[in-house]
Amino acid sequence: MVLILSDDEDYSTNMVIDWLVYFKAPFIRINPTNAIHVKEISIGKGGYNMAFEVRMLNGEKVHIDTSKISAFWYRRGVFNMNTQCLPVTPDSYEVVNEINAEIRSQNRTLSDYFNFFFKHYGKHLGSYNDNMTNKLSNLGIAKSVGLDIPETRILNEKAAVTAFLKQYKKLIAKPASQGIYF
Numbered sequence: 794m795v796l797i798l799s800d801d802e803d804y805s806t807n808m809v810i811d812w813l814v815y816f817k818a819p820f821i822r823i824n825p826t827n828a829i830h831v832k833e834i835s836i837g838k839g840g841y842n843m844a845f846e847v848r849m850l851n852g853e854k855v856h857i858d859t860s861k862i863s864a865f866w867y868r869r870g871v872f873n874m875n876t877q878c879l880p881v882t883p884d885s886y887e888v889v890n891e892i893n894a895e896i897r898s899q900n901r902t903l904s905d906y907f908n909f910f911f912k913h914y915g916k917h918l919g920s921y922n923d924n925m926t927n928k929l930s931n932l933g934i935a936k937s938v939g940l941d942i943p944e945t946r947i948l949n950e951k952a953a954v955t956a957f958l959k960q961y962k963k964l965i966a967k968p969a970s971q972g973i974y975f
Contacts, residue, residue: 794861795820796911799868806868821855823847828875831903832856841914843907848875865911867919872907874900928969 795813799806801824813820823829832844843859878893908921935942944961947969948954958964 795864795866796857796862797822797866797868798870798872798911799824799866800870801826803869809866821847821857823870823872825870825873826850828873829907830875834906841910843910859910859914862915864916864918867908867911867917867921867924869924871921872904874903876900928967 795818797806797810797820799822806822810820810822827850828848830846830848832846833842835842841859843857845857847855847857849855876896876899878896879889881889881893911917912920912922929945929947932942932945943965946953946957948957954964
């Protein structure tokens with residue numbers, strides 16, 4: 794089974810899922826809006842494994858045993874751990890704030906471990922840690938190691954864009970950052 798972590802309604806993920814459905818490949822998609830409840834994390838002589846439930850938006854709970862995951866695709870998003878913070882009242886402000894800080898810390902640790910686990914054990918594509926790389930830096934690195942890259946310009950004046958278009962006839966325009974789909 795393929796486990797996918799993506800943002801809700803991400804167009805690219807939806808297109809890949811269409812192909813998975815077409816090829817009847819089993820998959821589970823997790824989005825940041827799906828709460829994760831960890832059942833067990835095992836690290837020991839028997840290897841590494843995790844069991845957790847994912848609460849889907851329709852209320853369904855999907856049990857996931859990572860020993861059944863054949864591949865993981867990190868597209869976007871974060872693992873949303875299901876540990877709720879406590880409500881703060883005027884009488885309990887200091888104590889509850891400390892407890893909530895600890896809960897957030899535990900959630901961060903679990904989320905970090907999920908990212909580590911899927912990056913290091915088994916087949917994976919993408920990584921949370923590699924998600925926010927700089928496109929321009931990546932092009933510079935590719936060029937520095939001898940890879941062919943497309944002629945790239947960041948232009949802020951219409952005349953410069955027009956001149957570049959005349960020289961190359963076709964352009965692919967991309968934002969320097971992640972961008973959005975329309």
